Amino acid sequence: MKEFEQKLSSKEILEIVGGELIQNKSVFINSIGDLMEADNNSVAFYNDEKYREKFKNSDAGLIFIPSDSLAEDKSRNYIIIEQPYYAFLKVIDYFLKSEKRNKIDGQLIADSAGIHSSVKLPQNVKIGSNVIIGKNSTIGDLTEIEDNTVIGAKVGIGSKTHIYPGVIIYHDCKIGDRVNIHSGTVIGSDGFGYLWDGKKQRKIPQIGRVIIEDEVELGSNVSVDRGALGNTIIREDTKIDNLVQIGHNVEIGKHTIICSQTGIAGSSKVGNNVTLAGQVGVADHVTIGNNVTVAAMSGISNDVPDGKIMFGYPATEAGKQKRIIASMRSLPKLRKILRRLQKRIDD
Amino acid sequence: MKEFEQKLSSKEILEIVGGELIQNKSVFINSIGDLMEADNNSVAFYNDEKYREKFKNSDAGLIFIPSDSLAEDKSRNYIIIEQPYYAFLKVIDYFLKSEKRNKIDGQLIADSAGIHSSVKLPQNVKIGSNVIIGKNSTIGDLTEIEDNTVIGAKVGIGSKTHIYPGVIIYHDCKIGDRVNIHSGTVIGSDGFGYLWDGKKQRKIPQIGRVIIEDEVELGSNVSVDRGALGNTIIREDTKIDNLVQIGHNVEIGKHTIICSQTGIAGSSKVGNNVTLAGQVGVADHVTIGNNVTVAAMSGISNDVPDGKIMFGYPATEAGKQKRIIASMRSLPKLRKILRRLQKRIDD
């Protein structure tokens, strides 16, 4: 359960989510929770038969339900609405936004922040303690940069972007609007490129940039390398989970979901609306089309056309891979059968 | 070899570990090492035949041995004790604790630490440079928080806990007593949840917490996400290695060992006394029972009952998986045999 500072009446919530209100008693709502933890001042939702018991025993002061036939208990209030879970998310968003709105108003700059004199700060911005911002970097309006984050020189950061504590952004990178970057994430470290000259590993200079477009979210402890010559690009509305590796010159499309601990090697391209599940590996110089899904722990070493569902390592179409796995499991048995057959024929 | 400031006589060490002392000459001990690197002022241990030569040539001033028959070399001192390695660890602990004991005495707060005025510090505490502690957070007695660590608002941290430099703990998380958290670890970053609404990836708010119970240890660069609504929980005495991913709403039992680079996806449950070896993947909404062992690089996508040993991806019972792998290795041969058989039958 989560409490908020703001209090809302049932009617105010009705205005936020729509639907039909059944008011049995007067309450105010300042928290949200699941059916069991919710109390008299909480909103909760019910949309699945299997939680029927929890629904019956809930103390929630307001419950979103899909049908008025459920509104038996007259000690509670209900809003009848087609998609109770969406309505619930809307209320959470409303609470969070009103808290956030209070947060950034004017320039709130910690004394210990080290901001280069060339940086022109916007009208509304929040910059935490020990934040460093390098020469000629720009920060958009209503952006928050939290404690102990380091931003190099000539970095561009858009508006309404939220950078959590302890993020490192190297020089010359570009971050869009409404981007979230979680703690421990490093953007713009050198790509991994060396040439063996017979005596030493000679470093190939990494002088490109990283471009992160609007509404991207990066989890914690992610590494995004800068391009060698060109850029590493993550397009709008793509979401990347914790501990993911994005190699140099990788290009990732829009609305793509990349789960934790996945790694994409240098110069590979990932399309739009792709899902890479956890711990996937993508080799270098590979192109993955749009609307592709790759199952967890799979390894992609060849191009994947649009719309495919891939599984295994080396990854195969998921249906085929499942048949291979089923066969593998019967393999010790097959082996026995084969030997017996051979014996019978030999006899 | 590791030297300490404190010096101990053989008799003082006897008091710490027990056993029987054979004193051949007067020494003081202020270092520990393995048999080869140990010198006249070091303690070492011998408990395995295969290190016999090293034992014979060791210069150690004091050696823990399992039997008096080994005490031939009269230039050295011995303590005869059933478990020499345990005794050795006890001495290391003793040295380390006496050094540690000197460390936290009163309030040692770096001038550059930014501690919110609402935070009431305990009598004995050590807080490093540039540490940030947010509003209404609490810190237990004898806890140390090292340089450049950031602790959000309303975080509870127990006593005798050690947080290394550069850790990030988000708001509202709870850390128990005698917990160790290594550098670069992030606790409480947002869980990874989005709904595709046909146009955009819509973020599911992540407003739960992380609860880490007593005596947990977290390695470096670990990511532990906060719960979406409820909490992510790591129970007492569980130990987590570097670069591990713990998804939102995961619950991990007591005394469990999770090796490096393992990832546990959202809402999964791991029991007590479980061992997950390195680079294991656990899918979301899976339950792993107590006393389960999962071999390295395995992928768990279904529930695992108590006591099982699992291996492979998709993980199977280890014995069965080993037979499958053995069969796989003979597969090219089996294929040939089958073709030959077919030909003979066709003929």
Add this chain to the structure above:
Amino acid sequence: MKEFEQKLSSKEILEIVGGELIQNKSVFINSIGDLMEADNNSVAFYNDEKYREKFKNSDAGLIFIPSDSLAEDKSRNYIIIEQPYYAFLKVIDYFLKSEKRNKIDGQLIADSAGIHSSVKLPQNVKIGSNVIIGKNSTIGDLTEIEDNTVIGAKVGIGSKTHIYPGVIIYHDCKIGDRVNIHSGTVIGSDGFGYLWDGKKQRKIPQIGRVIIEDEVELGSNVSVDRGALGNTIIREDTKIDNLVQIGHNVEIGKHTIICSQTGIAGSSKVGNNVTLAGQVGVADHVTIGNNVTVAAMSGISNDVPDGKIMFGYPATEAGKQKRIIASMRSLPKLRKILRRLQKRIDD
């Protein structure tokens, strides 16, 4: 494309790289780029037929080419040289070094750096904001330590070493000359060792060190654990990518390449000139010889002799593993054939 502050004439570039200059018009060069993005003041290179069109349409002011037969377009300048790409890298290095050379001249110490009074700084050194350097640590000449990095007590850092922002180095570690360490990397965190005593996971003290030799590069968010008793060692000129795990007491040879998200468990040894591709797992107490290559996502659980190419999990020689995978893919078909055969024989 990357611009630099320095401007060079074609003749100055000729002096840097050698070869033969064909000068068609007067230009100065202050940027580098690929053929398409290069402009009148850029140098580019051409060494592959498949980029012929791009070469023809390039606006580059100077192009490195392998043969004078290519110098048709008289609006451009050329340097004819055997290895155009190497020449190109040389020019980049020259630009980068001249910028770098300007960077460290005297002691540039940020006011907010917290350097212990026992640390004697060299004549030329750059230490960023909020950097912490502990008691009795040493820093070599011409070394740069960037913002918010934390260096513990008794750490030795060589000369011309570059430590990026937000790195954590624990006490007693040793870093060589000309080492690069990228952001978020943690060196010297405790190794992962516990003994189950029937009631609790008892921590095995981790009191060894980490030794990183000259010209090693470590990517971002890498974890290198200190030795339990002895040391964890990474030998000269070895390059390690992002998010790699190096366990306690691991020893890695010279000139070795370890790609992203690979993990090496405790006490394992990796030889010289080895390549471990991405997401490889190496079990504990394993020895990998010199000149070994391990394919991506492979798992090494046994010793590997010099010169082998390994693939799969458990890893097998690559040629054999490829045959196994080919057979696996035909496994569902083999199964059908076998069943049909059996039926025919039964009939």
